[in-house]
Amino acid sequence: MTPSPLLNVRGLDVHYGRFQALFHVAVHVAQGEVVALIGGNSAGKSTLLRAIAALLAPSAGTIVFSGTDLGDLKPHQVVALGVSLVPEGRHVFGSLTVRENLLVGAHSRRARNAIRQSMEEVYELFPILRQRANIMGNELSGGEQQMLAIGRSLMSGPALMMLDEISQGLSPLVIKAVYRTLSAISRTGTAVLLVEQDVRRSVSVADRVYAMVRGRAVCLGVPGSLTEDDLKKACFGFELQGARSSEGERS
Amino acid sequence: MTDLIQPIVNGILLGGLYAAVAIGLSLMFGIVRLINLAHGDLMITASYLSLVMVEQVGLSPLTAAVMVVPMLFPAGFGLQKYVLNRALRRGPEPPIIVALGISIVLQNVLLLIFSPDARSIPANVAVLAVPVTENLSLPVIYLMGFGVGCTAIAAVHVLVRRTRLGRAIRAASEDDETARLMGIDTEYVHCCAMGIAVTTAAVAGVLVGMTFTFYPHSGPQYLLIAFGVIVIGGVGSMTGALAGGIVLGLAQLVGAHVFGPGHQLLCGYLVLLAVLAVRPHGILGRANS
């Protein structure tokens, strides 16, 4: 493990009202690392990403990014620090053009100065967006919207990019293309925290893998040492070794 | 027939002023999705402030306008920041009630300070007219209203469509959460939008105060006009507000000319209903928004 990870989440609890969605989650991501977080429906994956993005206030635990405690920050301040979330379901601005969507992605003060360069980089990564620059977001295909969502998030110049189920509802060919760009993004030194239900795909690009089951995250280790059976077992229905040991304080 | 030309021209010119009355409400209602029921009262407050500047301080109406209009930006910004944004956290309805409360408070404060008498901002231009033909002359104050109204519409249009703040306003109103994920402080953006909306209301208030008489309770009357304008023109469309203003102005003045002054408001609202029957989303409104 690196001396101090880029993102360090410790002992995180998140509640929705009285319902506890996350239990003592500990996850870390090092500079430039690609980390996959896999797990079935309702495991709490999106909840974790949304808590890191400060859309949800944790009830316990700490989230430290690059030495800064994100505890009291608002979402726009977290973005300004260099953490960007590509939300589940893409959420492209349908009434804005592709170009405007990208410009909105560079809203924060830090990103504004590099706007031309970032846009050029995004267009190089997704040439289709350049062709569609003046089309409304809601006129794009699902794949194009996903590319726009990723490109828009890149416009903020993130040091850590979090992506929530980017392959959902896309054809295999498009998924392949999106993942290729993901590798390109990671090669520029951007750390990636990738949430997927598609175990095989996400694990194939990851440096490290966490599994999440019913609100608890367990580090499974490095992909090479894991068989597909291990992963399936870890994520779908089976009690985990690691989880059991840290389950002392069941609510 | 020739005697219809004057009301037609006046109606079109009045439309520009009506557009200025409506543009701020349209910005908040159509884009930020907040119905500011105090819009008319904020406008009339600006009329009274200019009146004070002219009568008590002794400024010219133009200087008074230049003083009053910028004062209303921080007022709108603060109103959103300290009052409406707090209400907005509880859901979309509380701000409507709060705005209604502000409307009532403003009316009563104006009543206390200024008494219920009819007032108007004394301005030399109010009695000037440019003769064009034997049957037609252009009242200077209406020309000013039209010019300023068109300028306000153009300015807000450019702001919303072409600037970083405008993009942020549109993004935040379409999807607040995603806008925040993009680094937009959506509450701050709403404050700016309200500041701009109230500034345009102040512009309209000064013009209305020089063109017509006003009372502490005139606000709701102009709120109704503003709603008429944006419903006719299309909610959230800036150019639509100008079209809506002109249609409403024409309907009122031509109606008053044909059926008598008592029918001015009725004619306006009949045309509003007719437009809604033919184009439910307004002249320039879009069906899907």
Ligand SMILES: Nc1ncnc2c1ncn2[C@@H]1O[C@H](COP(=O)(O)OP(=O)(O)OP(=O)(O)O)[C@@H](O)[C@H]1O
């Ligand atoms: N806004 C909310 N209010 C109440 N409960 C919620 C809310 N959002 C999520 N939950 C609950 O929290 C738990 C975790 O949800 P979350 O969306 O984080 O799961 P997920 O792992 O992302 O699932 P999926 O793969 O289906 O996206 C679920 O039981 C869900 O029902």
Ligand SMILES: [Mg+2]
């Ligand atoms: Mg999810």
